[in-house]
Amino acid sequence: MSYPRQPSRYLDDDLAAFRNMVASFVDLEIRPHADEWEAAGEFPRDLYTKAAAAGLLGLRYDPKWGGGGGSFLATCVMCEELIKGDTVGTAVGLLAQSEFALSVLADEGSDRLKEEYLAPAIRGELIGAIGVSEPGAGSDVAAITTRAVRDGDDYVISGQKTFITNGTRADFIALAVRTGDAGPRGISVVIFPTDTPGFAVGRKLEKLGSRASDTAELFFDECRIPTGNLVGEEGMGMRYVLSHFGGERLVISAFAVGIMERLIDLGLEYASARQVFGKPLTDFQTWRHRFTEMATRLEATRTLTYQAADLLDARHGSGDVAVSMAKLYAAGAVQFVASEILQLHGGFGQMEESAIPRYYRDVAGFSVGAGTTEIQREIIAAALI
Numbered sequence: 001m002s003y004p005r006q007p008s009r010y011l012d013d014d015l016a017a018f019r020n021m022v023a024s025f026v027d028l029e030i031r032p033h034a035d036e037w038e039a040a041g042e043f044p045r046d047l048y049t050k051a052a053a054a055g056l057l058g059l060r061y062d063p064k065w066g067g068g069g070g071s072f073l074a075t076c077v078m079c080e081e082l083i084k085g086d087t088v089g090t091a092v093g094l095l096a097q098s099e100f101a102l103s104v105l106a107d108e109g110s111d112r113l114k115e116e117y118l119a120p121a122i123r124g125e126l127i128g129a130i131g132v133s134e135p136g137a138g139s140d141v142a143a144i145t146t147r148a149v150r151d152g153d154d155y156v157i158s159g160q161k162t163f164i165t166n167g168t169r170a171d172f173i174a175l176a177v178r179t180g181d182a183g184p185r186g187i188s189v190v191i192f193p194t195d196t197p198g199f200a201v202g203r204k205l206e207k208l209g210s211r212a213s214d215t216a217e218l219f220f221d222e223c224r225i226p227t228g229n230l231v232g233e234e235g236m237g238m239r240y241v242l243s244h245f246g247g248e249r250l251v252i253s254a255f256a257v258g259i260m261e262r263l264i265d266l267g268l269e270y271a272s273a274r275q276v277f278g279k280p281l282t283d284f285q286t287w288r289h290r291f292t293e294m295a296t297r298l299e300a301t302r303t304l305t306y307q308a309a310d311l312l313d314a315r316h317g318s319g320d321v322a323v324s325m326a327k328l329y330a331a332g333a334v335q336f337v338a339s340e341i342l343q344l345h346g347g348f349g350q351m352e353e354s355a356i357p358r359y360y361r362d363v364a365g366f367s368v369g370a371g372t373t374e375i376q377r378e379i380i381a382a383a384l385i
């Protein structure tokens with residue numbers, strides 16, 4: 001018994017075929033290795049080249065740089081399937097590169113930067129990270145203090161970042177730095193090569209969930225990079241970072257849709273096989289009703305997510321209320337479903353040999369990453385009140 005996905009006017013035959021291709025990639029290249037990679041706390045580097053060969057790393061970007069010229073809607077479908085490999089961290093590591101690190105570069109970077117970083121990253125030859133958060137600045141991006149001072153044709157960068165996904169092995173970082181005065185207008189984005197002298201990776205951080213993605217502290221001690229590594233215009237970094245949060249929030253929302261489908265599938269399989277008091281769990285009205293609630297929240301999330309993707313495709317941008325609504329709702333819905341499916345599995349749900357507790361841990365971060373639930377509420381409230 002598996003979950004019958006509800007029809008959506010946003011999905012067509014091309015997207016269905018694309019979905020099948022991504023699902024086959026996950027069946028072959030990800031799920032068989034999920035336990036091993038989660039235990040190791042990282043997935044192999046060559047997964048980037050395999051994903052690139054399948055067209056999954058540059059889906060939305062200009063074919064001139066090797067991208068697929070695809071849409072946000074196709075990105076949603078890809079994320080829904082990639083996340084079903086029972087290793088959320090692996091999907092997070094791939095998307096931290098293809099969406100989080102590359103989108104600012106793809107939209108605002110010079111041709112030289114695209115040639116040197118975007119194209120090889122789309123081919124899976126380089127790994128990218130996005131470096132915004134600092135020990136003293138997370139939700140409040142305008143509070144960052146990592147400083148880039150112009151010296152001739154160089155920027156000299158000093159400071160610290162934390163919680164950076166792909167941080168231990170990134171070849172480059174799309175780095176938010178302070179080039180001007182305090183506040184939002186003093187921020188710029190540069191492409192920072194991690195072989196620059198003075199750069200050091202600190203602790204690899206142990207996390208509650210998403211364990212197959214590496215998350216690190218990064219230190220910058222008078223690191224010199226060319227001013228030509230500036231992305232777009234100096235002082236526009238805050239606008240670039242905020243406008244590209246839309247893509248990140250959409251990715252998290254689509255991940256939530258995929259996880260809910262996977263968990264409801266696993267739940268239906270278990271509930272139809274598990275006998276209690278002489279009949280399967282699916283015969284108990286309490287579980288029948290709980291499945292209807294889960295399915296309804298799943299489809300509500302899908303609808304909000306596809307609608308937000310459609311809006312982003314129509315007028316590229318971010319800060320969109322629709323994206324914040326999708327992300328706000330998605331985080332709550334997937335945490336609800338993960339908790340219900342955990343309960344459904346009784347004692348088996350507590351055992352590490354099953355993927356269920358792993359998903360339960362992984363989704364706790366969905367109300368934090370890419371802008372917390374409270375920040376989504378602030379964005380929506382600002383448009384309402």
Ligand SMILES: Cc1cc2nc3c(=O)[nH]c(=O)nc-3n(C[C@H](O)[C@H](O)[C@H](O)COP(=O)(O)OP(=O)(O)OC[C@H]3O[C@@H](n4cnc5c(N)ncnc54)[C@H](O)[C@@H]3O)c2cc1C
Nearest residue numbers: 130131132133137138139140163164165368370371372374
């Ligand atoms: C696994 C993981 C991976 C990450 N990867 C990256 C990455 O690759 N790159 C990167 O730059 N960052 C990354 N982050 C950081 C992430 O973006 C931040 O954790 C997030 O933005 C929240 O910032 P913070 O942790 O500093 O919390 P804070 O901003 O200090 O927030 C603490 C609490 O206060 C609440 N709060 C904040 N502002 C308000 C407000 N105005 N009104 C009401 N409540 C508020 C928050 O919602 C939260 O509940 C990652 C985080 C995690 C956990």
